[in-house]
Amino acid sequence: MGIKRHAIFQRAFRLNSLGAILLVTLVLVVISITRNNGVWTEHLMMRGCTTAKPRSQCDLSSGRWVFDNVSYPLYSERQCTYMSDQLACEKYGRTDFMYQNWRWQPHQCDLPRFNATTLLERLRGKRLVFVGDSLNRGQWVSMVCLIESVIPSSLKSMHSNGSLNAFKALEYNALVEFYWAPLLVESNSDDPVNHRLPDRIIRANSITKHAKHWMSADILVFNSYLWWRRSKMKVLADEWGAAEDQNCYNEREPVTKDGYSGRASDGRMMSLVDATIQRLRERGVNVRILNITQLSEYRKDGHPSIYRKQWEPLTEEQISKPTSYADCIHWCLPGVPDVWNELLYASIISS
Numbered sequence: 001m002g003i004k005r006h007a008i009f010q011r012a013f014r015l016n017s018l019g020a021i022l023l024v025t026l027v028l029v030v031i032s033i034t035r036n037n038g039v040w041t042e043h044l045m046m047r048g049c050t051t052a053k054p055r056s057q058c059d060l061s062s063g064r065w066v067f068d069n070v071s072y073p074l075y076s077e078r079q080c081t082y083m084s085d086q087l088a089c090e091k092y093g094r095t096d097f098m099y100q101n102w103r104w105q106p107h108q109c110d111l112p113r114f115n116a117t118t119l120l121e122r123l124r125g126k127r128l129v130f131v132g133d134s135l136n137r138g139q140w141v142s143m144v145c146l147i148e149s150v151i152p153s154s155l156k157s158m159h160s161n162g163s164l165n166a167f168k169a170l171e172y173n174a175l176v177e178f179y180w181a182p183l184l185v186e187s188n189s190d191d192p193v194n195h196r197l198p199d200r201i202i203r204a205n206s207i208t209k210h211a212k213h214w215m216s217a218d219i220l221v222f223n224s225y226l227w228w229r230r231s232k233m234k235v236l237a238d239e240w241g242a243a244e245d246q247n248c249y250n251e252r253e254p255v256t257k258d259g260y261s262g263r264a265s266d267g268r269m270m271s272l273v274d275a276t277i278q279r280l281r282e283r284g285v286n287v288r289i290l291n292i293t294q295l296s297e298y299r300k301d302g303h304p305s306i307y308r309k310q311w312e313p314l315t316e317e318q319i320s321k322p323t324s325y326a327d328c329i330h331w332c333l334p335g336v337p338d339v340w341n342e343l344l345y346a347s348i349i350s351s
Helices: 019-027 116-122 134-148 267-282 292-299 316-319 335-351
Strands: 030-035 038-047 063-066 100-106 127-131 156-161 164-169 174-180 217-223 287-291
Touching: 116 134, 116 335, 127 134, 134 164, 134 217, 134 335, 156 292, 292 335
Parallel strands: 038 287, 127 174, 127 217
Antiparallel strands: 030 038, 030 217, 063 100, 156 164, 164 174
């Protein structure tokens, strides 16, 4: 959750050695790369890998959703200064708020409670950069919402410059950024606004156009998976035993069947992931896998559906059939991406 042969960063490998990691990003939601005592460590958060090893004694990806209206949500949509209209479901008319109150509970342990101050201390003097498409932008918005509430208005700022959006915690000299690069390599979809094109064209060997913007990052979170499978995606597909023409519209509760598996996985890509990870380990690279597919696929209730800003006027036909324009790809905030960030938080504070 290939692109270019071999390349991580000059401080870790030669620039032309970037292939293994970026090949993996075709089937990952997130890859974060951190530098600890001069050694780069890759943390992989992926969709759909059934062979992932536990991060420690506990597999955080194996668990269940627990309704918790005492501890969750972790922030308020209305009070988050930097909330996105694409993810602000309450603002755009959603009146059932249970989607904000579900907590991920691993079977064998507890997730550490997200502590914004602790994370900011870890990020002091560092850059955390999310790179990818609108799903990764949603995770970035979630992260900003999670941490900005503990920072006084005078000590935080947001700056946008084309594809790069940067939130800064001034007191900590910490940057939490999002860089738009939906296919990671150079493509005709690189414009952060005008990227809805009928045909996707990439330069498979061109990574430097984007990489120069994240080369100095201390932690990188990549995603690109959905764009590479776009021609095969069926947004309105049955993923939980619903009727053929039903999608996430009007869904208000998660899937409760233990071990439920949707259609987000591609077995061939997962095989590539396994092979790539094995090659990385043979090269002495410490790889951590955090599987977020299973926990996300339970949450059929967590998508914006019709409760989001519509970038183009709806037709009468669409209005008469809400399932035709329901957004079942992105996620309402507060919601599922907050849990992705809780897992990322657990990985950062344990490293």
